[in-house]
Amino acid sequence: MIKKITQAFKMAFKSIFSNKVRMVLTMLGIIIGITSVIVMVSVVQGQNKALKEYYESMGTNQINVYAWQGSGRDITMKLYDYCLGLDDLVLGVTPNGYAWSQNGIKYRTLSTNNNQEYGSPQISLGSDQFSVCNNFTIAKGRDISWLDVKNYKQVVVLGSKVAEYLFQYKNPIGETVNIGNYPFTVIGVYEAKGGSSDTSSLFGGYDIYGYMNYIAVVPYTVNRLLNGNQPIEQFTVKAASKEATNEVITKLDGFLSGLIDNKNGYYYIYSANQAIESSDAQNRMMSLVLGGIAGISLLVGGIGIMNIMLVTVSERTREIGIRKAIGGSRKSIILQFLIEAAVICLMGGLVGLMLGYAGTLIAGKLLLKTTLLPSVPLSLGAMGFSVLLGMIFGLYPAIKASGLQPVEALRAD
Amino acid sequence: MKLIELYDVYKIYNEGYENEVRALDGVSLTIDRGEFVAIIGASGSGKSTLMNILGCLDVPTYGDYYLDGEYVGDLTDRQLSRIRNREIGFVFQGFNLISALNAYENVELPLIYLGVGASKRYGMTMAALERVGLEDRAEHKPSEMSGGQQQRVAIARAIATGANMIMADEPTGALDSKTGRQVLEILHGLNRDGTTIILITHDSQIAATANRIIRISDGRIIYDGAREAAGL
Ligand SMILES: Nc1ncnc2c1ncn2[C@@H]1O[C@H](COP(=O)(O)OP(=O)(O)OP(=O)(O)O)[C@@H](O)[C@H]1O
Numbered sequence A: 001m002i003k004k005i006t007q008a009f010k011m012a013f014k015s016i017f018s019n020k021v022r023m024v025l026t027m028l029g030i031i032i033g034i035t036s037v038i039v040m041v042s043v044v045q046g047q048n049k050a051l052k053e054y055y056e057s058m059g060t061n062q063i064n065v066y067a068w069q070g071s072g073r074d075i076t077m078k079l080y081d082y083c084l085g086l087d088d089l090v091l092g093v094t095p096n097g098y099a100w101s102q103n104g105i106k107y108r109t110l111s112t113n114n115n116q117e118y119g120s121p122q123i124s125l126g127s128d129q130f131s132v133c134n135n136f137t138i139a140k141g142r143d144i145s146w147l148d149v150k151n152y153k154q155v156v157v158l159g160s161k162v163a164e165y166l167f168q169y170k171n172p173i174g175e176t177v178n179i180g181n182y183p184f185t186v187i188g189v190y191e192a193k194g195g196s197s198d199t200s201s202l203f204g205g206y207d208i209y210g211y212m213n214y215i216a217v218v219p220y221t222v223n224r225l226l227n228g229n230q231p232i233e234q235f236t237v238k239a240a241s242k243e244a245t246n247e248v249i250t251k252l253d254g255f256l257s258g259l260i261d262n263k264n265g266y267y268y269i270y271s272a273n274q275a276i277e278s279s280d281a282q283n284r285m286m287s288l289v290l291g292g293i294a295g296i297s298l299l300v301g302g303i304g305i306m307n308i309m310l311v312t313v314s315e316r317t318r319e320i321g322i323r324k325a326i327g328g329s330r331k332s333i334i335l336q337f338l339i340e341a342a343v344i345c346l347m348g349g350l351v352g353l354m355l356g357y358a359g360t361l362i363a364g365k366l367l368l369k370t371t372l373l374p375s376v377p378l379s380l381g382a383m384g385f386s387v388l389l390g391m392i393f394g395l396y397p398a399i400k401a402s403g404l405q406p407v408e409a410l411r412a413d
Numbered sequence B: 001m002k003l004i005e006l007y008d009v010y011k012i013y014n015e016g017y018e019n020e021v022r023a024l025d026g027v028s029l030t031i032d033r034g035e036f037v038a039i040i041g042a043s044g045s046g047k048s049t050l051m052n053i054l055g056c057l058d059v060p061t062y063g064d065y066y067l068d069g070e071y072v073g074d075l076t077d078r079q080l081s082r083i084r085n086r087e088i089g090f091v092f093q094g095f096n097l098i099s100a101l102n103a104y105e106n107v108e109l110p111l112i113y114l115g116v117g118a119s120k121r122y123g124m125t126m127a128a129l130e131r132v133g134l135e136d137r138a139e140h141k142p143s144e145m146s147g148g149q150q151q152r153v154a155i156a157r158a159i160a161t162g163a164n165m166i167m168a169d170e171p172t173g174a175l176d177s178k179t180g181r182q183v184l185e186i187l188h189g190l191n192r193d194g195t196t197i198i199l200i201t202h203d204s205q206i207a208a209t210a211n212r213i214i215r216i217s218d219g220r221i222i223y224d225g226a227r228e229a230a231g232l
């Protein structure tokens, strides 16, 4: 028996390597199938993961409120006080408004007294709870305090990139930066924010983490100085937990509907948890799309395998006739073809796997700017399917022809 | 000593249909060991069909075939492949070499199926190639050889396992008369050494070199006897 198997191996290898063109063409189908499936599925999976990471870095349990009153009155204090009253459900509340350019003054330009300028940072109006609400941590100096807010202090906390740009290696704490014509004292610098991967590709080339590091936060009460009488309309509330989020949303809804006259104002509440949930839904959607992509590329590879195998069927059938005529038994011929198909498929599979890994790495670097590797189930699945297809079509002539009378197999054309 | 006994054998294609063909229509014959038999007859008369059945490449529709005293109809695939491997060597008009394998590998193939070990196999393969005078062409692929050379490789393959019976279906049909005679000479040499030869041919000159002639017409034997009386 062992002898029979080694014989079959010998003949299989002889047959494979004396038909190099056939071998290469068959392997090509398998390689294409496996490589394309692995690369495509991995890239989409990687993208999903980056998206999820981004949402998580944004901070779950974050609730964004957009509200304006027809009267033009600022609701910041009212909302702040209301949220403080919910202190077992709410971790923090902050305006999330920006300072706009006004009257030709470049409020969106920061400059130091050394004339180091930095254009278009995002100057955010925040409360003492800004960093809690937006998942920022202080790297140097201190955060904005309630007193800063209460006393209209012209102080600023800089995002890591802004600090780096304006002050290079100098300690920025205590230095002055000018927003438009107004001097602000730097009291702190935020820790750099960034996920494990670059998400710019997810947002139309916009570097979202970078954007979070190009921030400068001032006490919201200086709004009067920077924005004139424009009320702040955007807020962020940080709920204590995922479960609390919905309750807080309900409460805020009740509070705001009482505060804002429907006909003469507007409010909108939106939670990052919803974004994550919708991204989960998107994930499921993506999985379906992925399944489709994987199916199609496997089909293409499979058709390639099938074609080359079927093209050679009559040639191989004649060969089987010859083998039978000189003493090959049905079993030994099937065994030989089985080994032949398995060896070709495994070799093609390994090459496909390697190309798939290489392709995934390259695509990950180019598209997602991250080190992306295919998952094990994906690799095994793609490989298993292609190998199975190759085996089926490789064995087909053997199973069909080895049962014929030798003379019938010899007549094949 | 009877090697082949055929009793009332029929090979009928599409039996019962309008296009029924009786390729063999009640053939009985016996062939002894060591004979050199030529089967002749018009095209389509059933020569190849007869030889394929004798060589266990095909099965009769009706009738009994005993090979070396064994009833062939009862043999398993394994037993039949063993017989085709050890007892019978085939030589076809179209050579039927495996084109991807070189001469050596083609001749070696039946020895691999026989299970001969590597070192012994080399000797036997080379001996068979020497017998047909092709030891210096061992590395050549069929496509790199002349028709006569390919047919000699096929003969080497047929005798590699020491088969005591060779069935040749128009082995010279694709060759010119000179190389045809060379091939025929090899077959006669084998016959002198005791190998039974069954040879199908169109060529009466070649048939005339056999001791016994079987003439077939429309699937029936119309003459079976000595060369001298066959009128060749
Ligand atoms: N598979 C088949 N189906 C139907 N008819 C067949 C088949 N094989 C052979 N025949 C018919 O059987 C008859 C005998 O064929 P066979 O090949 O034995 O002839 P032959 O004597 O060898 O002829 P040739 O000298 O041309 O080789 C022919 O009429 C042929 O058409």
Ligand SMILES: [Mg+2]
Pocket: B047, B048, B049, B169
């Ligand atoms: Mg014929």
